[in-house]
Amino acid sequence: MNFENIILENEGKTALITINRPESLNALNYKTIQELSNAFENLNNDSSVRVIILTGSGERSFVAGADIKEFADFGTNEAENLARNGQQTLFNKIENLGKPVIAAVNGFALGGGLELAMACHIRYASENAKLGLPEVTLGLIPGYGGTQRLPQLVGKGIANELIFSAKMISAERAKEIGLVNEVFSSEELLPKTKELASLIARNSPMGISKAIAAVNLAGTKEGFEREIKSFGELFEMDDKKEGVAAFLEKRKPAF
Structure with missing residues (x-):
């Protein structure tokens, strides 16, 4: 398939999806969510692919959040549909995919970006990664599963702290609380992620x-x-x- 906002590469039993909107720090818009959904569905049906890696283009950002310009003027019904469609179309699909998805968090993972990483089954991060859910600074709450997945990963108290304060945390702090599995240098991140994918791909x-x-x-x-x-x-x-x-x-x- 031809994509505009993502790059899909197959490397043996591993597929690499790169979100490629560097001009907006790889922010998620409607088209990107649809393209990601289509890519995951196709890879799930491809028997030659055993493991999927998800990352962002460049070294500054995994996904800096949702594209706020798209929903700035929404009303209640439109906003509910946005959250519901996003969760059903992409975030829940990743979590329930029949193949492991590893997030290689290579920079900012904020708002919808962190929610996307949390929907993945495993998270590796680069040393320069910054993670957070800043939605309350906009008068909102996380809408792509953040209030549900974060407490499962780090516990209710720390989840409340991160959501209520909207603060960004470092990759090392994210590892301390169990939000990411491992932290590597920017240069090591993808090789180490592929190394894990290779180990997983050997198994049933x-x-x-x-x-x-x-x-x-x-x-x-x-x-x-x-x-x-x-x-x-x-x-x-x-x-x-x-x-x-x-x-x-x-x-x-x-x-």
Whole structure:
């Protein structure tokens, strides 16, 4: 597919999506959200792709936020539709995708940008990254899942502190509170992210897909039951048969 605001590259079993709006620090507008949604859907249906990396162009910004110019004059109904459509079209789609998505946060991840990173399954960040949810400075609240995902990642108290104060935090502080997994230099960020993707890509695609669905239910009444049922279902699948056979035969599995 041809895209205007994103770049899609396939590198073996890993796909790299780069949000490419450097003139606006990669801010999310309607078209970019649609293009990202289409790219993720296509990659989810591509059996040759095992892992997806999401990053921003340049070294200054992952995504600096939503494109405020697009919704500055919205009323209640338009704003609700904006949030609902964005969550359903992109953010929830990423979280529930059948393949792991790793955010390589290479600079500012603010507002919708941080919400986009939080929808991903794993987050690596560069040392110069700055993260925050500044919506209350505009008289708003996060609208793309930020009030729901941030407490799950860092706890309710720290989430309240970040949302209420609207302050930006450093990559190191984000790692301390569990908002990002690891921090690297700008030069190391993508290579280290690809290294992790390569490790993940060696493993059972079906097992990982089932794990994503189970982990997403962690803390709910359905979580344990989903884990049990998925564990049982996998026993009938080729990935389990190959994995166990490889273990018993003392060789690497060929998933």
